[in-house]
Amino acid sequence: MQVNGEFKPLIVAFCCNWCSYAGADLAGNNRLNYPAEVKIIRVPCSCRVNPMFILRAFQRGADGVILCGCHPGDCHYTSGNYYTRRRMALLFSMLDYLGIEKERTRVEWVSAAEGAKFAATMNDFVEKVTALGENKRLEDLRCKK
């Protein structure tokens, strides 16, 4: 999205309810700034994120999608994040093949105590996606207004 001639990426962040969403809340509690381009969608577990959601986001014009879950071994549902890790490894390599650069997709483990990590991760991710510019590969023109 261009705002006053400056490219502002659109970032969708899926956060698991138990660790990463709480980590994002902690970043808020500690007033740790990160770009407003990041919009968070709460899911019960990172393994709830269907690859369909990520494809949909890119189709609708997202420039980057980040998925945050509990650290391996700490999943509230025991093993959900392991599924996430495998599924996303596959999906992201397929997306890379389709021309969605690897830097536009990311899985990050952020615990409920890692507010600082959440903010730092988002700052870094937005910076990387901004450097890549607009995502035009998957964008479905029919979705454009």
Add this chain to the structure above:
Amino acid sequence: MQRIGVFVCHCGTNIAGTIDVKAVAEALKNEPGVVFSTDYQYMCSQAGQDIIKNAIAEHKLTGIVVCSCSPRMHENTFRKTAAAAGLNSYMVEIANIREQCSWVHKEMPVGTEKAIILGKAAVAKVNLNAPLTPGESPVTKRALVIGGGIAGIQTALDIADAGFPVDIVETKPTIGGKMAQLDKTFPTLDCAACILTPKMVEVAQHENIRIFSYSEVSEIKGFVGNFDVTIKRRARYVKEDLCTGCGACTEKCPQKKVPNEFNLGMDNRRAIYIPFAQAVPKVATIDADYCTMLKTGKCGVCSKVCTAGAIDYQAKDEFVEEKYGAIVAATGFNPISMDKFDEYAYSQSKDVITSLEFERLTNAAGPTAGKLLRPSDGEHPHTIVFVQCVGSRCAACAEKGKEYCSKICCMYTAKHAMLTRDKYPDTDVYVFYIDVRTPGKAFDEFYRRAVEEYGVHYIKGMVGKVSPEGNKLKVQASDLIAGKQLHIDADLVVLAAAIEPDKSARPLATMLTASMDTNDFFTEAHPKLRPVESPTAGVFLSGTCQGPKDIPETVSQAGAAASKVIGLLAKDKLTGNPCVAHSDENMCNGCSTCGNVCPYGAITYEDKEFRMPDRTTKMRRIAVVNEAVCQGCGCCTVACMSGAMDLKGFMNKQIMAEVDAICK
């Protein structure tokens, strides 16, 4: 079509300071389904909730969106509000415009724009919400306390006094924990044993408490109200019910050279032992690593001297399975290893000791019968140097120590210094500190007494190096206030080692699926408002497993955890989480993929008769979700290849609608 009400909260200036709340309310008015939109100063207040209730009645709302703080904070509040106005409580969605918007973005236009988008996403979702009814599950009225230190003891006693059965699992042969090793306790100088052992006896005699000592939790399944726990009772080779604790075996055992862990290896015990005189249960234990009989099959002295016939060399580890409604983690702490702090010569000299070792040296039941003697030569030390913050507040050396303050060291060092000067006035006592931190009732007065009445030399500055020379320890340190280097010839150096969570906490957290922070302390559900609960329902936190604490704090937290457990066990039924998986039987082809990924085994398969278009019937295998067992992670929904599986409350179409709203 839904009739949606939008309620934008100012949260004082927390939200309204960075977000134009009126503009948000106005912008959301035009969203599909929205029939009412307003803003108010504090939506969670009684007046704010009344606005919601009135709007639900007046505008016949079928769903509401509250733009406010995190759903982790007030989702429940607004669900109750909705329910009070006759709306299904799952027709409520929260747009988090405080923690994830106003608090992290500084500019009003940026924050407002994002808040509107978050609001739109919530509206898009609630448009697709369906009323949900939580299921009910029974509560097993029994609690499990893991750890038998003062935290576990107090929690167990409080729960048991309320009339509920409690089991304590303790890895050591006796309960008592670290407090049993202490000599005196600050700031009142009560003898630790005098106040702890009556509680231990009370635990042993309580009709509602069972102690599984020398045991550990090996498996935890289930969920709040219905945990299935397997407890491994390690073989102690002594029959607990027969042993009278007379101690004859521990006197006659020929294997005398076993480092005594209760005295931190400063003296020896036998291979069959009772950790200390007031141990509970007072039952001997054979240390299989050292017992000659168990290792070579030749000895059997303990069996010969045991008049009760309690010795059983053939004993095996046993596994006990039990059901619990609530689990309390009380796994406690340990001082960190001093291996990485070679500058203090801990490994080079026996006369460099940790504070816990000092505690044993001054304890009447310790290796020196309470006389303060140097471990190396048994001489009385005339100059003692206490080093504070060894591994605590180590921001720059995180690989060596801990970033946090261990909290108890300032006070116990003041206690050690004071008691030393009291008993041995001829001893010079130096304390090197970064800061003296004594917040607590009568704590600062206690520290000042050490300085003013007992003449302890408190020096601001850190010790750089301790080098053993002859029978002295050369201490090099800096005095920051005088601005000079100090050289002290000490006889004994005591290191206030940082404390860290017990090693058993991490595997336990994994079994409990309870979260931990980066230091392996258990995370509480809310740092201020729910300090004794884990975010995992039915799991509670007691004592230092949650963070460094002294005894008074530990006991109050233990009582608080107990009251939460009692509150849970007092219920006959628990309402479950209605956001569970659901399979559309018309789409399911019974392929078993969902069942294979389910971490809870909540999905079973059955054959069902379907009517076909040509009026014949056909049996088909379909997946069925057990809603009482499903925890709602949603893993199966992604695995399902036919798209039959969906998660209530987080349906595919709901999340897609959120994605669409954000990307619009």
